Amino acid sequence: MIHQYKQGALNIVLDVYSGSIHIVDDIAYDIISMYETSTREEIISKILDDYAGCEEVNENEISECCDQIEELKQSGRLFAPDTFAPMAGKLKEKTSKVVKALCLHIAHTCNLNCSYCFASQGKYHGERAVMSFEVGKQALDFLIANSGDRTNLEVDFFGGEPLMNFEVVKQLVAYARSVEKEAGKNFRFTLTTNGLLIDDDVIDFANREMSNVVLSLDGRKEIHDRFRVDYAGNGSWERIVPKFQKLVKARNGKNYYMRGTFTHANPDFLNDIKVMLDLGFTELSMEPVVCAPNDPSALTEEDIADVMEQYEQLAELMLRREREGKPFTFYHYMIDLTGGPCIYKRISGCGSGTEYMAVTPWGDLYPCHQFVGEEKFRLGNIWDGVTNTALQNEFKGCNVYAHPECADCWARLYCSGGCAANAYHATGSISGVYRTGCELFRKRMECAIYLEAARRSEQA
Secondary structure (H helix, E strand, O other): OOOEEEEOOOEEEOOOOOEEEEEHHHHHHHHHHHHHOOOOHHHHHHHHHHHHOOOOOOOHHOOOOOOHHHHHHHHHOOOOOOOOOOHHHHHHHOOOOOEEEEEEEEEEOOOOOOOOOOOOOOOOOOOOEEEEEEHHHHHHHHHHHHOOOOEEEEEEEEEOHHHHHHHHHHHHHHHHHHEEEEHOEEEEEEEEOOOOOOOHHHHHHHHHEEEEHHHHHHHHHHHHHHHHHHOOOOOHHHHHHHHHHHHHHHHHOEEEEEEEHHHHHHOOOHHHHHHHOOOOEEEEEEEEEEOOOOOOOOOOHHHHHHHHHHHHHHHHHHHHHHHHHOOOOEEEHHOOOOOOOHHHHHHHOOOOOOOOOEEEOEEEEEEEEOOOOOOHHHOOEOEEEEEEHHHHHHHHHOHHHHOHHHHOOOHHHHHHHOOHHHHHHOOOOOOOHHHHHHHHHHHHHHHHHHHHHHHHHHOO
């Protein structure tokens, strides 16, 4: 399977199963498009007709190009067959009992009242609560006990707003550090925060203990303050931006992400990214809103076309700033064309419900943070482990080959079947397909591949 597209000044050909990416001229691009369905004679005739008047285009040149394409095919770099399908179930089965990451819902409460919040202002459609040290300690013990031979373990402090339970966060990190060496483990912590409670103590602690910090900022003041308000209805932009700037400066501008959300109110999210850049932030992420289709914040069909254009313009902005010596990172455009995720990850996806789970303040286990509060997705708890094995088996089966709709999609080994939570909320099934999400993902991947290809072309 191949995927061809044009972006900027480049003709790009992706061979899906080998992962090879080719930058070709117009003639090669056209030949590749019909190579598997036409004879050489038909190809030559068609190209001669299409390029009539171009003196440099002749039968010998076309035939030589066909020879080069055939060489790439024989070497497995074009039209490579799918050899991964038999692995799909087996690979996930091997590691399904090994937990490598937990999302600790340290606080089911929040000091902001964001209207688009999927977590119902941190309550997850339940009661407000904070996690005790005892529950958090048991969660870490559960992770160690169920992590098998894995050395590196990931723990996300999540909410709501985790800094509303900061003392317990500190206690849990101290406990993890006290046991990790003896257990043969290495804990990597992430903190996600809206920024209101950041102070010098938080900054010092985060810089010492957090491998990554995720900061919530929606970009322009008028956009941010439209949604991210406190319970008095006041915007938070002016209160959090100086704190974010201070924290990022203290981290030397590394190991953080400025994470924004774009909605129906700002499908022109590139303007928000430009504001973040002007504020000095260079590690950026902008995510499409996750909400019900009838929610006023939900992206419409008309918005999608605007978003697609924004993604293309973003790629060009990144190239332009790199030439100016002012580069920045966009999370969704990070792609490793030479290595990247192993085939296991490409097939099996994020590992929600198997390798990764969320823990509520009461110690209940859910497949990920987006399922928390939905009782039918409760896997078990941190004392008894996974007791709903039937549900876990459903998540084991969530791989890219479990979606018939993905069979002809060129991006499936990059998305790995997509987000199970988004699929469920859009279709009612974790094996469903969230089509809008697919559309946006494919565009992001095209832009990410184009960006890397353009960089290499400029270096050549």
